[in-house]
Amino acid sequence: MSELPALPVTFRPSRTRAVLVSTGVAILVVLTTVVMLLEQLGPGERLSFILTGALIFGVLLMLARPKVVADETGVTVVNIASSRRLAWAEILQVNLRPGDPWVFLNLSDGTSLPALGIQPGIAKQRAIEDARALRALAEARSTGHPEEHQG
Template sequence: MTAVQEQTMSDLGQLDYRPRKSRIGAWIGAGIAFVGFTALSFTLGNETFEGGAITWLDQAGMIGLGVIGAAIALSFLRLRVRADEKGVEVTNVASKRFFPWQVVTAINFTDKMTWATVELADDDEMSIMAVQVSDKERAVAAIKHLRALLEQSRS
């Protein structure tokens, strides 16, 4: 079942949602970083302005910087939110957390927010970076699904 489909409470299934536009942006950013630094490494020349030598190690270092930049950009491919009758699992760039529905008080997503948040019973909040305003209708459908699962867990 995808997040875009509307469901009633009786046939509400699990949600497995990944953003679309940030994934495209991650691949483009990774390509630009890698290709850009690789191209730059071949345009360094043989000498610095002060007469120092530029070796193949310097070129390899520039390519390595491109690999690091690409890896950072590709880390945004991890973004995901999964939810079922037990709770919600949020995977952001550097963290992955599971919250049972008993500790979730609200799922927030307003027009002023870049991405959704899950509000917890201890007044803590965690961003759901997978549900982004740039995905428009898909993001709204995912939020509706998350809220329906939250409501279903309370009944």
């Protein structure tokens, strides 16, 4: 990679996020519209349908949450139900192998952290480019000479 991305940079599966959010909105709107058109339903039944649509929308929003944010001091990995802040020195390797559902970060404590913010699902080429950019940033920042690599 010839030039590193400017920091801060956010990696997220934009197409997947767009599909999840628009699907959630569509489900909520359709359920609410249908329930209001069905005259035989009482207020309690209508409310339960609308709340079900809102719950589905909420779950889809949670699935759209993952991202990886890289800045001068490290990386924040936001997954579906958790978030973790890492210093650059903690990241030993950034992996996205063929068949992997998302990027895995090999860490200095011997563990591996999934980074769902970079996933090849709908946009495989974009995920590969993002993984390469994060890998290049991690390699540049872990050497202790980040000023040499700023573009």
